[in-house]
Amino acid sequence: MGKDVIIACDFNSKEEVMSFLDKFTGRKPYVKIGMELFYAAGPDIVKEIKARGHKIFLDLKLHDIPNTVKKSMAVLSKLDVDMCNLHASGTIAMMEAALEGLMRPDGTRPLLIAVTQLTSTSQERMESDLLIKEPIEEVVMHYAHNAKLAGLDGVVCSPREATAVHNKCGREFLTVTPGVRFADGDIGDQVRVMTPAQAREIGSDYIVVGRPITAAADPVAAYERCVAEFVD
Ligand code: C5P
Numbered sequence: 001m002g003k004d005v006i007i008a009c010d011f012n013s014k015e016e017v018m019s020f021l022d023k024f025t026g027r028k029p030y031v032k033i034g035m036e037l038f039y040a041a042g043p044d045i046v047k048e049i050k051a052r053g054h055k056i057f058l059d060l061k062l063h064d065i066p067n068t069v070k071k072s073m074a075v076l077s078k079l080d081v082d083m084c085n086l087h088a089s090g091t092i093a094m095m096e097a098a099l100e101g102l103m104r105p106d107g108t109r110p111l112l113i114a115v116t117q118l119t120s121t122s123q124e125r126m127e128s129d130l131l132i133k134e135p136i137e138e139v140v141m142h143y144a145h146n147a148k149l150a151g152l153d154g155v156v157c158s159p160r161e162a163t164a165v166h167n168k169c170g171r172e173f174l175t176v177t178p179g180v181r182f183a184d185g186d187i188g189d190q191v192r193v194m195t196p197a198q199a200r201e202i203g204s205d206y207i208v209v210g211r212p213i214t215a216a217a218d219p220v221a222a223y224e225r226c227v228a229e230f231v232d
Contacts (some may be wrong), residue, residue, distance in 0.1 A: 004194070005226045006057050007031040008210030010177070014041045014048075021052065023220050027227070030055040030082075032208055033224060046079045057176075057208075061115055063087035066097035073101030073112075081110045083176075088114035088143035095150035110199040113176055114147035114155045116140040137161075141168050148173055154205065159194040162204045171203075178208040184224070185212050196229035204230075 004072045010025060012133040013018040017037060019204040031054045033046060050056055062069050069086065076084050086098050091143055095114065102109040116139070117126065123136045132139055143167050144155045154174025155164055181193040199207045209226055216222035 003200070003204075003229055004030045004055075004206050005223065006032050006176070006206050006208045007213050007223065008032045008034065008059075009198050009207050010034060010210055010214065012040045014045055017041075017045070017049070018067045020219065021049065021054070024223070027222075027224075028053040029223055030057065030206075031061045032057040032059050034059045037063075039041075043055060043079055046071055046081060050080055057081070057085075057206075058084040058110075059085055061087055063090045064094075064100065069094050070097035070101035073098045077102045077110060083111040083113060085113045085115055088147050088155070089115050092146050092150045095096050095147060095152055099151050102172065109223060111153040111174065113174065113200065114152050114217075115222055116155055116157060117149075117178075118145040137164075141165070144169055144173075156208075158192060159199045159202060159207075160192055161194075162199075162202050165201055174205045175203070176208060177204040178210075180207045180209045180212065180226075182212055196226045196232055200230045 009031050011020065031049055033056060033080040037045060041132045043097060046056060046058060058076060060203060062072060063086060086095065098110055117136055126136055128133045132159055138188050140161060141164060147170055154176060158179055159177040162177055163176050177199055179190045179193050180196055180199055181187050183195050187193050196207055207230055212220045213219050
């Protein structure tokens with residue numbers, strides 16, 4: 001499985017994302033399209049970015065009854081995305097249905113990755129709002145294991161959880177890790193961050209990097225720096 005740097009293209013219009021991607025005249029980065037851009041620009045944005053030669057992680061975090069998720073995943077699979085995701089809390093049955101929906105007639109399918117507990121959820125909130133009393137680290141590992149049992153390819157997790165996820169679910173089980181910052185850069189609103197080089201050390205399979213690239217004075221140079229530290 002190829003290690004790669006995925007740029008979080010958190011823009012809210014087609015014009016902005018296209019003018020950002022126009023800068024990349026050499027190597028075409030793997031791109032993450034989230035809810036904001038997808039809802040603003042519609043499914044055609046996926047096809048247009050794909051047609052420019054980028055791989056796409058469609059980050060829509062599905063969570064619904066199995067039948068609805070299965071049928072929705074079938075639609076996303078036709079957009080020819082390379083990776084998509086859902087909430088592991090939707091249950092193993094929902095994750096299995098999602099995989100069925102993603103399968104294309106030719107036997108290929110996008111990678112399917114689970115979100116465990118969102119990093120915005122604290123232990124306190126999980127206990128009070130969700131009535132889950134176990135330590136959040138255990139909940140994350142349990143959800144990762146459920147994703148593995150359902151046949152998924154991996155999880156989105158903090159770089160700090162990547163080693164534990166690999167230990168529990170196997171080295172082939174993918175860890176896709178946001179929260180990446182350069183050693184000499186701003187951390188912004190992220191709290192527990194790692195550099196691309198550290199993420200490589202601890203065995204992340206893909207890093208998701210947003211503002212350190214999108215807000216850089218020279219985004220292409222920032223991207224190349226990530227690739228040099230993480231992949232090359
Ligand atoms: O700009 P920045 O590098 O912080 O962007 C990180 C990206 O990863 C954003 O699109 C954010 O929504 C996403 N993400 C995250 N933390 C998670 C899950 C997703 O930062 N736990």
